[in-house]
Amino acid sequence: MQSVPPPPPAPAPSRRNLLTGLGLAAAAPLVLGATPRTAHRDHVSRPPVPGSRTVLLRRAALVLTMDPALGRGPLGAVDDADVLMRDGAVAAVGPALATPPGAWVVDASGKLVMPGFVDTHNHLWQAVIRGGCTDRDLFGWFRGCTDPQRGLLTPTAVHSFVRLAALDAVQSGVTTLVDWVDIFSYDLIESYVRALADTGMRFTYAMFPPTPDAALATKVKRELVDPVPLGSFQIATHAARAVEAHNRAHWETAQDLGVMLNSHVLERPEQRADDPLGVLTDIGALGPRLLINHAVHLTDAEIAAVAEHDVRVAHCPLSNMRLASGIMRLSDLGRSGVKVGLGLDGGTNDSSDFHALMKAAVGLQRARTTQAGVFPQVHDVLRMATLGGAEVLGLADRVGSLTPGKRADVVVIDPAALNFAPRFDWVGQIVFNGRPENVDAVFVDGRPLKLGGRLVDIDTDRVVREAEAAATRLRTAG
Numbered sequence: 001m002q003s004v005p006p007p008p009p010a011p012a013p014s015r016r017n018l019l020t021g022l023g024l025a026a027a028a029p030l031v032l033g034a035t036p037r038t039a040h041r042d043h044v045s046r047p048p049v050p051g052s053r054t055v056l057l058r059r060a061a062l063v064l065t066m067d068p069a070l071g072r073g074p075l076g077a078v079d080d081a082d083v084l085m086r087d088g089a090v091a092a093v094g095p096a097l098a099t100p101p102g103a104w105v106v107d108a109s110g111k112l113v114m115p116g117f118v119d120t121h122n123h124l125w126q127a128v129i130r131g132g133c134t135d136r137d138l139f140g141w142f143r144g145c146t147d148p149q150r151g152l153l154t155p156t157a158v159h160s161f162v163r164l165a166a167l168d169a170v171q172s173g174v175t176t177l178v179d180w181v182d183i184f185s186y187d188l189i190e191s192y193v194r195a196l197a198d199t200g201m202r203f204t205y206a207m208f209p210p211t212p213d214a215a216l217a218t219k220v221k222r223e224l225v226d227p228v229p230l231g232s233f234q235i236a237t238h239a240a241r242a243v244e245a246h247n248r249a250h251w252e253t254a255q256d257l258g259v260m261l262n263s264h265v266l267e268r269p270e271q272r273a274d275d276p277l278g279v280l281t282d283i284g285a286l287g288p289r290l291l292i293n294h295a296v297h298l299t300d301a302e303i304a305a306v307a308e309h310d311v312r313v314a315h316c317p318l319s320n321m322r323l324a325s326g327i328m329r330l331s332d333l334g335r336s337g338v339k340v341g342l343g344l345d346g347g348t349n350d351s352s353d354f355h356a357l358m359k360a361a362v363g364l365q366r367a368r369t370t371q372a373g374v375f376p377q378v379h380d381v382l383r384m385a386t387l388g389g390a391e392v393l394g395l396a397d398r399v400g401s402l403t404p405g406k407r408a409d410v411v412v413i414d415p416a417a418l419n420f421a422p423r424f425d426w427v428g429q430i431v432f433n434g435r436p437e438n439v440d441a442v443f444v445d446g447r448p449l450k451l452g453g454r455l456v457d458i459d460t461d462r463v464v465r466e467a468e469a470a471a472t473r474l475r476t477a478g
Helices: 015-019 124-129 138-150 155-171 186-199 214-225 241-257 269-274 276-282 300-308 317-322 330-335 354-369 378-392 426-432 460-477
Strands: 054-064 077-086 089-094 104-107 112-115 117-122 174-181 202-207 231-238 261-265 290-294 312-315 340-342 410-413 439-444 447-451
Touching: 054 410, 054 426, 112 378, 112 426, 117 155, 117 290, 117 312, 117 340, 117 378, 124 138, 124 155, 124 174, 124 460, 155 174, 155 186, 155 439, 155 447, 155 460, 174 186, 174 231, 174 261, 174 439, 186 202, 186 214, 186 231, 202 214, 214 231, 214 241, 231 241, 241 261, 241 276, 261 276, 269 276, 276 290, 276 300, 300 330, 312 378, 317 354, 330 340, 330 354, 340 354, 340 378, 354 378, 354 426, 378 426
Parallel strands: 054 104, 054 112, 117 174, 174 202, 202 231, 231 261, 261 290, 290 312, 312 340
Antiparallel strands: 054 077, 077 089, 112 410, 410 439, 439 447
């Protein structure tokens, strides 16, 4: 749902027009958002005429580039600056940039600009069970919520739930997302990937083959994911001694396809009996092409091994709290130099609020150690949410910072809101005050997915209605 109703005379921008090319004639660049500050914050004037894909974000009050070479401090902060996007890439960051011929100019006065959030672990289809099994731990959640619903899924239902949750992530500022998916039939997988592709976001489909089926994994990658320009692929697994042969086959498939292996590891203390890190070590998977999720109950020796082999980690603090799984030793991992990103983790995150995720990542370590100065600090968690997440996924050469030449995955935040104002320390306020409704605009590969606080060319009421109808059908069928 939109946070503020649109003013009646303003037409909703059309993604068809916007995605076919952005811009106007050189003599008359369009300025969006140039309405008085008292106007509705989701007001968007007429959409640009199709043309060049050149976008200039003009006069942002603060730009966080996440590149220390482009600004001050670890976040590369630049005051009163413009951000130029051309042909889907960041072209320049700096004050008073020249307006290129045919550019589409977006007025970012008084706003904050930064790279989009990178969600390193999700299960979007679990939107069907949001708010469910609230008194259960991880295993109770499996028995009461995920397992009964997964077996009832249809292609139409999958599309509805994935679309709902993915758009929720986009409106929260997520531009890159990894979805760990244990859905098995080809028609369901096809519907899942299509729903992801339709959102316009950058995504990785991490496929869990229930049996060592390299042929199916290869087919999904080559026929469904590879044709999507913003799509990528991983092999997912559940590392455990009881299925070590499957884990080995999954790792071999990942190597054959040249992709990462993605495994849940030690989310609950009971999973110590599975010896997941030992299994991953024995099959030869420890290294930078291994992503482990949760990793709540790592020992000192396991943290050292993860650091030594440059294993990547996804931290899901809100989900871990919800399922009583424990608190990751994030400060110890950070001190060891482990690359850690943040993950929403599907249904047990209950929403896609990335600001809440960052706040929890900071707060849990302070609660665990009773030290306010413990890692991560605000600048650490902002980096984890952007460039750090990109490093985890091996995408830091493409996304995660506003370094010229990287893809233009950009978020514009409006601090002129009751929950955010007045200005004291905007960097801290992004983490501790921000909410999805403060995300004014989202660009992925230079294309707008959200403008003026509204998703572009999306009927959110219809998206919700279709998800509600699909959920009702599943409950009736069950």
